[in-house]
Amino acid sequence: MQILRAAGYRVMPWKNGGGTTTEIAVSPDGAGLDDFDWRISMARVETSGPFSSFAGIDRTLSVLEGEGIMLDIAGQPAARLTAASAPLAFPGDVPTSAALINGPITDLNVMTRRGRMMHKVERRPLSGEIRLKPNADTTLVLAVDDGVTLFTHDSSNLGPLDTLILDRDSPELRLQPKGQGLLFVIDLLRVVGNH
Template structure:
């Protein structure tokens, strides 16, 4: 298990130059936009406009903060995303544009290289203790708001936007919220190793 603190995330420009993204984690470590296997990041979206195109990439988007956005994917509209919506998955290499519903948002963006990886993203409300088991691949847990105690070979704390990464050898986690909070569980599967 590895804990990632929000204060240590890397901030970098969008591929299309229209803003900045905060990279939570990437594999391989220090990979760039053209050679990652998977990448998890957050972006502050200040204006409506087109998304960057990522050839061979599958994406999942979720709203962390703000009123939300309406996505137009491959010429089809009506995908409305808010902070209460389930995460939305779509190909990163089809034309995609976003219209803000009512001001800027912060989103969570999970991307995997289609030929090598697959992923799932789940939004959970955390009011009682829960358990998270490691999966066959890599699991990342992102605390959105509030503080969460983590019990696994000792006790740690996750603050807002802190994350932890579990691999195959990680023990089962117990997560205990300190108040009401939300978190995301991202599971990443290497197709070659598990196919």
């Protein structure tokens, strides 16, 4: 079990130069945009426009802050994505553009390399204590809003936008929201036959 603090995330330019992204975690450690197996990041989107293209990448997008965006994926007006929407999965290598609904947003972006890794993103509003048993190769838990208390042998806290990284062997966790609670649970699975 590892806790990543929001203050320590790496900020870097978008692949297309149109803004900045905050990298939460990447595998392998230190991988660049062309050689990661998986990558979790947040981006501040201040203007409408095209997304960067990522060949061979599957991605899932969620809105963390702001009114939301309208996405156009491969020429199909696909989705209105807001902070209340379920995460939206789409190929990272088809032409995609976004139009802001009403001002800037911050989004959560999960990307995996097709044929090597798969992922699933779950948005979980919290009203009380939950139990979480990791069952993927790697599970990341991103705390949003007021954060959560983690009941383990040393009762840790996850502040807003802190991330917990778990592996398949991690014990079941108990999490208690502090006030308004929202978690994103990201399961990352290695594709069978790849080592």
